[in-house]
Amino acid sequence: MQDAYERCVYLERLGLFGCVQCGKCTAGCPINYVTTQEEPFNIRRLVYDVLNAPGEELASEKHFLWQCTTCGTCSLRCPKDIKPRDVVMNLRSILVEDGTLPPAIRDVLKSISINYNPWSLGKEKRAEWYKGLELKDASEAELCLYVGCTPAFDSRLQKLARSAVAILQKLGIDFGIFGTEEICCGNEIRRLGDTWSFDALREANTELFNGCENIRQVMTLSPHCWNTFRNEYPGLKAEVLHYSIFLARQLASGALKPAKEFAKRVVYHDPCFLGKQNEIYDEPRALLKSIPGIDFVEFDRNRENSLCCEGGGGRMWIEIEHAPERLANIRVRDAVEMGADVIAVACPFCLLTLEDAVKAMDLEGKVQVMDILEIINTTI
Helix, strand or coil, X not given: CHHXXXXXXXHHHHHHCCCCXXXXXXXXXXXXXXXXXXXXXXXXXXXXXXXXXXXXHHHHHCHHHHHCCCCCHHHHHCCCCCCHHHHHHHHHHHHHHHCCCCHHHHHHHHHHHHHCCCCCCCHHHHHXXXXXXXXXXXXXXXEEEECCHXXXXXXXXXXXXXXXXXXXXXXXXXXXXXXXXXXCCCHHHHXXXXXXXXXXXXXXXXXXXXXXXXXXXXXECCHHHHHHHHHHCCCCCCEEEEHHHHHHHHHHHCCCCCCCCCCCEEEECCCCCCCCCCCCCHHHHHHHHCCCCCEEEXXXXXXXXXCCCCCCCCCCCCCCCCCCCCHHHHHHHHHHHCCCCXXXXXXXXXXXXXXXXXXXXXXXXXXXXXXXXXXXXXXX
């Protein structure tokens, strides 16, 4: 523990000495809104502690580290270009190495090592989303549709994967999938602090993709998968695109032409891993605005100021105890007050968290959560 702590502090101090303790990170942190006075999440204080902690007990005492969604708002707001989110990830890695983990996180990491997915399901279950579909192997096509773990296994999100297939087929695009050979991208695992499992996944995925000479592009359904492929897989040869970017290109070329009316008021929720962390704001909006009959509106908190839904950074498996409010509830309430019929998302995690909030707030007849893929598929 001591050695791990010293390595972490040494690495982080190289970048953290510029911190002026202005507090913009904490002021912008969405989790700060929904934690209690008894157990606050104060990212400014955490940076200070890392710089000044006297001993190795720092990480072990910070059990609230699991509250962070790694949305990146703190890094975006910092006037000194410091990355407080990386402090959280590195401190989490100490806890992973030491084995000091919440049971739910331990189960996720164990499943990754055994099943190559975080959901404790065998690889044969990946085939369920494409039952009845005749799809070629990714090695035989120039475009690989990378579905990702959650859309492959979750019954609600399997509709996203099937919508993506339907759209690509309607556009006449030659594509393939890896099917049961697809494995986790590792984005959430890295943010949970398990850098060792992430390295193994990165090596396996790089070998899988690069071993298929035909593949020129990879299209992901999740911005989380796209984020890690784009920014953390330096050896990947293929161009990796989130579906919103791929389809926006099809729209610009005239290949994608939504024709059927979608007469609803739609508000778009910017996913953190697509917007704040990778600056993709215009493409999803271009897709939505191209649809006939749509009444497109914006949240007050949009683009780089978008409110995190609490789905990232491992928070799919961890709940904040005694939280006075959930960020997803705030987002849904804002949408209802705007008179929105549909909250459009471009992320599987966002869809699940916001849809759960709609159900928890008993608003299922008032507002609906849909992925842009689902909307596009109904209009072409």
